Amino acid sequence: MFTKKNSFWSLGMALLMTLVILIFRPSVVFDYDFESFFPQEDEELLFYQDFRGKFENDNDYLLIALGGNTEVFDSVFLSAANSLNKSLKKLEKVERTISLLDLEEPIVNPFGIRYRKVLDWENAERLQNSRKTILGSLQYQKGLISKDGNYLLILLKNKQRISKEDGDELYQEIKNLVANSGINEYHLAGKIRAQGEFVNLLQEEFTFFLGISLILIVCLLIIIFRTWWGVLVPLTVLALGILWTISLSLYFNKPLDVMSVMQPTILSVVGLAALIHFFNHYLTQIRNGHPKDEAIRISFSELVTAVFLTCITTSLGFVSLFFTNIQNLKFFGLYTGLGVMLMFLAVVMIAPGMLYLLTPFKVSENDSFSVMWRKGMRLAFLWTLAHTKSIVWVFVLITLISAYGLSKLQVNGYILDDLPENNSLINEFRFFDQEFGGSKPLEFSLSAGPKAKDLMQYEVLKEQEKLESFIKEAFGASAVVSPLTLAKSLNKALNSGSEKAFATPTIGQVRRIEPYLGKAVEESPVRVLTSDFKSGRLSGRTEDMGSLESSAMKAKLSKFLEEEINPDLLLVRITGTSHLIDISHESVTAQMAKGLGFAFLIVALIVGFLFRSWKIAVISLIPNVIPLLWVCGLMFVFGIQLKLTTAIIFTVAFGIAVDDTIHFMAKLKMELSKGKSWLYAIKRTYLETGKAIILTTLILVSGFSILTLSQFGVTFYSGLLIGMALFFALVADLILLPVLLILLKKEP
Structure with a gap:
């Protein structure tokens, strides 16, 4: 198969494939979409999509705070803010803005309806009256003005489900208008800003890790092989393998996203590990x-099956993520899994042909480096034989402690927790949490119960009053609007604009506001009711307290609804984008178990097929399950919480770590087929495969350690935890696995 003629044909085909890609270059697109982290084909998502169709997308807004160290009730400042507000309204992709600058309250009197400006700065007296009204009103505090009156909020509603490109363009237009408004201090936070900054960071990191991976690989290759061909061949193979993978995803319109940052490093270390096994065997043949x-x-004929099996298990480890219900994970897993197999093709199509073309340096069997390796491996094997029982007990003890740590791990995730801690966007969101009661959307669906006429019925409004009070207290919600808010506003309008009348209307007052409901629903700046008054929304903002605390609050909500709200009158259901993100984090253990279960099954089948023995299949899994448990113990010690982005670490680490076990077992089978005894076959496998396992682990750990330089949380923790898992797997493969095989005593 790997004759000179066949290898040259394969090399030619690889170069032709690369030439086609270079001629028909795909467009490089970077993207970050919050909704790609939603659980797909989930009942909660389907419910929200229906809810969104009735009302609006709950996160298509930008928060703009204007102000400073003094109160905003200054006519010069307000004129500048009002001018800015008018300019914002004129932008093509802006649907509307909501602020005190142009908000008007209806006043109903015997002569009809008139409208009164909430914030009037026409003269000093009116401005002072407005200040007194606004600061004394719970209706506006922390919703459209900060509690101390130092910041004024403009809530800008952009085009629904705006694209990344349009969002970037709109945000730049808004930023320019705000910067040129003459207002010195301002703060901006929202979806269109977050997506833009994520992608900018993503582009920087993608370029950085591509470059740093190249430098690392060159350094390691020089150290390991100390020949020019030992650097040139792997660099060519890895460069083309990465090019093929990235091009494949782009050809299928899969943009590069936050998860794609890891792909160059992953593919590099996987490809390099395969090359080291081939090159190590090749040099052994030269020495012989x-x-x-x-x-x-x-060398290539004897190892191609083992390398293929290691690549397919790694690939399937990634592909197993496709069976999760999170879109971002699905396609990261699919294209990285395909990339691993493309890297395998790059290795077997390019490396043999290049080696035939190149003349390697003379290899000495007795150089000090080789002698040191052989001596070290023999000592390690003899030590393992002498301490079999102690090794088993130490592994059992550490594993039990780690299992305890696993039981104590908490699942907790934040919307922006992948960003670096000192990122300006995080600081901006925290500003809105502090000054305006929250930046994270909080959304509830309201429906009239089977015994209710509609949501504006007096008895139903009283149920909404209880619900609203609970949500403000339990969730710390601010800027709450609902059908009850609409009823309170109409009640206030019918009572000459008295602030005391902004309260739940009585039965008689409900009858008085009924004639005005239709027009009020149409003119409301925020849609809170459908035209038949049977469906509505309770919408607000809250701090991003994390999915763990959010889950506790939702549990309290369920208990409250069960005990306090009459379902015959009012049906309540939490929904919205924040809720869906929380669900994704909360389902992390199920996602992890699903991926690992699939990976375990594949590895057991492969090893079981090789040896025709279920006992050896089980033994082969043990050295790869234990490192995962140890990583859980490490997470517990360092206080690292489970979340959607850290859950993938276990599947990825297992898929890569199991490669060494398969190499070990494949070599063992080869030695047994030569008629060697069970113990002697284990010894020869240990001595000949151990060096390659150590070198590949060194490269893998070094490669993944580079990811700890990342500013993205997902990338940092992937590098740290996968690197540790691979180190633990090395220890298990070279210490525990031989012990388990020796204790098995008999040949399969």
């Missing part, structure tokens, strides 16, 4: 006196 051409043919 085989001519170069024969050494190439033997």
Whole structure:
């Protein structure tokens, strides 16, 4: 298969594929979409999509705070803010703005309806009256003005479900208008800003890790092989493998996203690990006196099956993520899994042909480096034989402690927790949490119960009053609007604009406001009711307290609804984008178990097929499950919480770590097929495969450690935890696995 002629044909095909890609280059697109982290094909998502169709997308807004160290009740400041507000309204992709600058309250009197400006700065007296009214009103505090009156809020509603490109353009237009408004201090936070900054960071990181991976690989290759061909061949293979993978995803319109940052490093270390096994075997053949051409043919022919199996298990480890219900994870897993197999193709299509073309340096069997390796591996194997029982007990003890740590791990995630801690966007969101009671949308669906006429019925409004009070207290919600808010506003309008009348209307007052309801629903700046008054929304903002605390609050909500709200009158259901993100984090253990279960099954089937033994299949899994448990213990010690982005670490780490076990077991089978005894076969496998396992782990750990330089949380923790898992797997493969095989005593 790997004769010189066949290898040259394969090399030519690889170069032709690369040439086609370079001629028909795909468009490079970067993207970050919050909704790609929603659980797909989930009942909660379907419910929200229906709810969104009736009302609006709950996160298509930008919060704009204007002000400073003094109160905003200054006519010069307000004139500048009002001018800015008018300019914002004129932008093409802005649907509307909501602020005190142009908000008017209806006043109903015997002569009809008139409208009164909430904030009037026409003269000093009116401005002072407005100040007194606004600061004394719970209706506006923390909703449209900060509690101390130092910041004024403009809530800008952009085009629904705006694209990334349009969002970037709109945000830049808004930023320019605000910067040129003459107002010195301002703060901006919202979806269109967050997506833009995520992608900018993403582009920087993608370029950085591509470059740093290249530098690392060159350094490691020089250290390991100390020959120019030992650097040139792997660099060519890895460069083309990464190019093929990225091009494949772009050809299928899969943009590069926050998860794609890890792909160059992952593919590099996987491809390099495969090359090291081939090169190590190739150099062994050279030392044994085989001519170069024969050494190439033997080394690739004997190891291609083992390397294929390691690549397929790694690939399937990633592909298992496709069976989760999170879109971002699905396609990261699918394209990285395909990328691993493309890297395998790059290795077997390019490396043999290049080695035939190149003349390697002479390899000495007795150089000090080789002698040191052989001596070290023999000592390690003898030590393992002498301490079999102690090794088992130490592994059992550490694993039990780690299992305890796993039981104590908490699932908790934040909307922006992948961003670096000192990022300006995080600081802006915290500003709105502090000054305006929250930046995270909070959304509830309201429906009239089976015994209710509609949501504006007096008895139903009283149920809404209880619900609203609970949500403000339990969730710390601010800027709450609902059908009850609409009823309170109409009640206030019918009582000459008295602030005391902004309260739940009595039965008689409900009858008085009924004639005005239709027009009020149409003119409301925020849609809170459908035209038949049977469906509505309670909408507000809250702090991003994390999915753990949010889950506790939702549990309290369920208990409250069960005990306090009459379902015959009012049906309540939490929904919205924040709720869906929380669900994604909360389902992390199920996602992790699903991916790992699939990976375990594949590995067990492969090893079981190789040895025709279920016992060996089980033994092969043990050294790869234990490192995952140890990582859980490490997470518990360092206070690292489980979340959607850290859950994938276990599936990825298992898929990569199991490669060494498969190499070990494949070599063991080869030695047994030569008629060697069980113990002697284990010894030869240990001595000959151990070096390659150590070198590949060194490269893998070094490669993933680079990811700890990332500013993205998902990338940082992936590098840290996967690197540790691979190190633990090395220890298990070279210490525990031989012990388990020795204790098995008999040949399969």
